[in-house]
Amino acid sequence: MDKIIDGKKISLEIKDELKEEIKTFKTKPGLVVIQIGDDSASSVYVKSKQKSATEVGINFLHIKYESDVTEDEIIAKIKELNNDSSINGIIVQLPIPKGLNEKRIINSIAPIKDVDGLTYENIGKLISNTTSLISCTPLGVMELLSRYNVEISKKHVVIVGRSNLVGKPLINLFLNEDATVTICHSKTDDLKKYTETADILVVAVGKKGLITADMVNEGTVIIDVGINKIDNKLYGDVDFEEVYNKVSLITPVPGGVGPMTVAMLLKNTITSYKIMNTSK
Amino acid sequence: MDKIIDGKKISLEIKDELKEEIKTFKTKPGLVVIQIGDDSASSVYVKSKQKSATEVGINFLHIKYESDVTEDEIIAKIKELNNDSSINGIIVQLPIPKGLNEKRIINSIAPIKDVDGLTYENIGKLISNTTSLISCTPLGVMELLSRYNVEISKKHVVIVGRSNLVGKPLINLFLNEDATVTICHSKTDDLKKYTETADILVVAVGKKGLITADMVNEGTVIIDVGINKIDNKLYGDVDFEEVYNKVSLITPVPGGVGPMTVAMLLKNTITSYKIMNTSK
Numbered sequence: 001m002d003k004i005i006d007g008k009k010i011s012l013e014i015k016d017e018l019k020e021e022i023k024t025f026k027t028k029p030g031l032v033v034i035q036i037g038d039d040s041a042s043s044v045y046v047k048s049k050q051k052s053a054t055e056v057g058i059n060f061l062h063i064k065y066e067s068d069v070t071e072d073e074i075i076a077k078i079k080e081l082n083n084d085s086s087i088n089g090i091i092v093q094l095p096i097p098k099g100l101n102e103k104r105i106i107n108s109i110a111p112i113k114d115v116d117g118l119t120y121e122n123i124g125k126l127i128s129n130t131t132s133l134i135s136c137t138p139l140g141v142m143e144l145l146s147r148y149n150v151e152i153s154k155k156h157v158v159i160v161g162r163s164n165l166v167g168k169p170l171i172n173l174f175l176n177e178d179a180t181v182t183i184c185h186s187k188t189d190d191l192k193k194y195t196e197t198a199d200i201l202v203v204a205v206g207k208k209g210l211i212t213a214d215m216v217n218e219g220t221v222i223i224d225v226g227i228n229k230i231d232n233k234l235y236g237d238v239d240f241e242e243v244y245n246k247v248s249l250i251t252p253v254p255g256g257v258g259p260m261t262v263a264m265l266l267k268n269t270i271t272s273y274k275i276m277n278t279s280k
Numbered sequence: 281m282d283k284i285i286d287g288k289k290i291s292l293e294i295k296d297e298l299k300e301e302i303k304t305f306k307t308k309p310g311l312v313v314i315q316i317g318d319d320s321a322s323s324v325y326v327k328s329k330q331k332s333a334t335e336v337g338i339n340f341l342h343i344k345y346e347s348d349v350t351e352d353e354i355i356a357k358i359k360e361l362n363n364d365s366s367i368n369g370i371i372v373q374l375p376i377p378k379g380l381n382e383k384r385i386i387n388s389i390a391p392i393k394d395v396d397g398l399t400y401e402n403i404g405k406l407i408s409n410t411t412s413l414i415s416c417t418p419l420g421v422m423e424l425l426s427r428y429n430v431e432i433s434k435k436h437v438v439i440v441g442r443s444n445l446v447g448k449p450l451i452n453l454f455l456n457e458d459a460t461v462t463i464c465h466s467k468t469d470d471l472k473k474y475t476e477t478a479d480i481l482v483v484a485v486g487k488k489g490l491i492t493a494d495m496v497n498e499g500t501v502i503i504d505v506g507i508n509k510i511d512n513k514l515y516g517d518v519d520f521e522e523v524y525n526k527v528s529l530i531t532p533v534p535g536g537v538g539p540m541t542v543a544m545l546l547k548n549t550i551t552s553y554k555i556m557n558t559s560k
């Protein structure tokens with residue numbers, strides 16, 4: 001099974017590294033998750049973040065609002081947290097109830113504490129390749145490739161899926177590392193024409209079985225960001241069994257990119273902590 | 281010569297349209313250009329902006345600083361202009377003298393008045409596909425394609441050049457119109473492999489003769505953003521004479537994308553004027 005990119009293992013390594021690093025800090029970093037409403041999947045995600053944060057030594061604060069809370073109330077709380085020097089990371093668990101202006105709420109987070117990398121300022125900084133907090137899932141993808149020593153410079157990277165959260169930030173992360181990048185999506189004609197030319201193929205659509213063996217070249221590296229829950233079982237976007245023999249490396253689902261997202265959230269919190277405590 | 285995308289002509293049409301629109305406004309829109317130092321090319325560009333702005337009925341203010349001005353002095357002036365309701369657009373003529381922090385100066389411009397589309401907030405909004413002021417040259421490229429009825433949806437667009445000012449914003453503008461996009465650059469291996477698959481090829485590198493006839497397919501639409509001045513004559517990045525017979529449409533240099541940039545600056549100023557005067 002040496003073709004497997006083991007995100008579970010890497011994420012544990014990263015957490016161990018962060019834990020050691022935090023031991024050298026004078027104070028504990030602080031991370032706040034704001035949850036609005038009662039989405040059950042969200043509650044699971046928040047618990048998982050809480051568990052991981054606590055394990056590495058981050059103070060975790062869970063702020064929960066009923067779904068009838070007003071936008072202004074949330075923003076007032078965020079502003080209070082922006083000014084609280086014990087807090088280094090602030091995230092709003094998505095999705096939030098309809099009727100609340102997500103963009104306005106997210107953009108009230110101080111960019112230095114925006115550990116999900118979702119404010120306009122941090123997205124703009126990513127494009128300009130200036131230091132910033134980068135969205136956790138794309139950052140996790142890059143970290144996996146780096147830890148498996150996958151060469152990116154001059155390679156042809158094909159990204160399938162143009163979401164603001166994954167596909168679009170990845171374009172810039174790969175460009176920054178000198179890859180030639182193609183981005184495909186639901187409106188792409190003849191998807192195979194592009195995927196079969198990829199040295200590295202990243203799939204982030206959310207459609208089980210989208211990528212089949214005939215669509216990839218021998219030796220491709222595949223990163224499967226898709227998570228599809230069917231009959232309580234998780235699948236990626238790539239037909240793993242069928243594709244496995246052709247590729248040189250591939251992430252499984254579950255256990256690939258998924259565990260990296262939380263690890264990168266913790267890493268971003270530490271990054272923010274370090275910036276906040278050196279710029280003083 | 282019906283394969284020529286005539287940017288000169290289109291830019292005049294746009295200016296006529298803007299002139300008519302401004303006649304219906306209660307007050308004149310205001311545009312400020314801040315110039316620092318004595319770069320002679322910059323002085324030419326500023327004069328050209330002044331001439332066009334005045335022609336369409338925009339109040340044009342030229343603020344000039346010596347190159348030893350401090351960053352704080354410029355930023356104080358920008359803040360004053362941010363608060364001046366008669367001013368709708370503020371641009372800093374680039375390049376500015378070394379030693380001044382360009383990013384800090386640009387990002388002190390209120391995003392609503394950032395008619396060059398260079399603040400982190402406006403770049404971030406472009407990526408998120410929320411309304412915003414978009415950088416003038418990329419916007420000019422899209423306007424040309426639109427006025428020549430070039431279909432973009434489902435087409436393969438290949439962009440050569442990954443600059444923050446042109447290449448990167450274009451990725452998102454084309455994605456927003458459902459193109460499949462590939463971005464190449466100086467580190468791309470075998471550039472021809474990508475350019476010959478393009479339905480629409482945009483070249484923005486600044487290297488005379490970079491794209492030769494053997495690198496493009498029959499029927500391609502070519503947008504040449506390059507401007508190379510050699511012995512006082514202007515050339516694009518595309519070998520125009522050689523490529524002309526193969527393509528279906530092509531922008532000349534000069535007279536292609538160049539004239540569109542100023543037209544889009546005026547258009548952005550009007551956009552900002554309208555937003556400022558309806559949100560009151």
